Amino acid sequence: MSELNTLTLAQARDALRKGETTSVALTEACLAAIEGAGALNAFVHKTPEIALERARAADARLQSGDAPKMCGLPIGIKDLFCTRGVPSQAASRILEGFKPEYESTVSQQLADAGAVMLGKLNMDEFAMGSSNETSCYGNAVNPWRRGNEDTPLTPGGSSGGSAAAVAADLCLAATGTDTGGSIRQPAAFTGITGIKPTYGRCSRWGIVAFASSLDQAGPMTKDVRDAAIMLEAMCGHDPKDSTSADLAVPDFEAMLTGDIRGKKIGIPREYRMDGMPAEIEKLWTDGAAMLKEAGAQIVDISLPHTKYALPTYYVIAPAEASSNLARYDGVRYGHRAKLAKGDGITEMYEKTRAEGFGHEVQRRVMVGTYVLSAGFYDAYYNRARKVRTLIKKDFEDVFAAGIDAILTPATPSAAFGLGEMTDADPVQMYLNDVFTVTVNLAGLPGVAVPAGLDQQGLPLGLQLIGRPWEEGDLLNTAYALEQAAGFLAKPGKWW
């Protein structure tokens, strides 16, 4: 058998059930890979004791024939998820030292399914960023490099540590969260698969909130089958999240037939951006040809409000963030600033938040405060909520016309160099999410699938967008695309 940490969830699951390996062996292989991958800065809190304890318990359950679906499979958890007794700080200084007394619903469900937590993964602070450069832990680094260059590249963000860890085989899979593209963009930048399910599929309880009407958790995995396996374990109704959907969770893996004959795939003309690199354009055309070859019908469609998605997002997300992040006040948890003589409670709030929040987080909280403030609420926030209604209606119209899924590029470029965007204005960085953010605004499921390499040898991804609650059908289309694209490349190990 190949190195245990390089297995997919499905391969490892099958090997465990055949008695060809043990969860302890899988876990030790991953822990060794993590120890050797400090240069990637992907795992920021390691939990080897918890991992080995859970692995031993999983082996006992496998022995006794009482093994749940993900029994014994080692995974990483994004730092945004609260994990009992383990630092959970959303990559922010303001949550330094915070060890939750409770477990997020999603990470609990994964544990209940038998998964083994290896540790917590790097990310952009409070999930605000597209390059993992706003983290208090420092940058996570992409295991991929351009040709023979040694320029460190971004793994994308905000789930950059999760993407780097999965791509570098430090864990079999990882959790991510996606508010504007934070699962799909890093998945595309690192040649892995990532799905953001329909809003309401996964409970948000215990996940540090960024923008509550957009945030969703999802799996980041080595292939589509693994995404189906892990998504099933993460989904389900939770009375502790009032927006969690009380719907049955299907067996997503059983729906992967690869048969997409007769499916209608929409190609939205508004996603053909000015200045889009020829390689991205070609990838997209090739992807459509592959789906057609597999028996799908390709249809040109229009989503007329696409160009307003990013500005809408940059009103709604900061507005919700300014409200959600009001809780970091230095009173109940995390950092509190040292106060000068005579400082009162207002100075405590102001100094604590200035010291605890990084630059990008401060900027978004303040933009959110501004768009919600008296006199601007209607002009900005209410108008953005109306445009959001129109963006969602664009999708409803094409689905009503019989479209089953929509194919788009996942990102406007391949991974860029860490620091390359430092001098760009914030809006330039925001453009990374141009193809993904519409999906969050409309609450739809979206999946990024690796589909090719660019001329410099970096992975590029395609995105499929599905109908609400039809993740199973969406994953099946992604499976057909994966099989046709045949993407098997791995980054050469330099770390």
Added chain:
Amino acid sequence: MSIDQNTAAKVAKLARIKVEEEALPALASEFNTILGFIEQLAEVDVEGVEPMVSVTPMRLKRRTDVVTDGNMQAKVLANAPDAREGFFAVPKVVE
């Protein structure tokens, strides 16, 4: 709409984030870049459009209004930067 330093200072105050005087011009300029980008929304015809309240068209679950949890003072206080005698402690608020 252009944001000047005074507005930037006011927003920082509302957000309870201390911003030093010398950082205000750069902050105001960043706000203007972002708001300039957002300004595009003014082009959209939103006449008669309802502002979105919930992205999933479903009625939120209700439950009986009863106590379901509690009695965990130590856990609630476990992460406090300053907890005394079973309470969160803060600087003096009332003279």
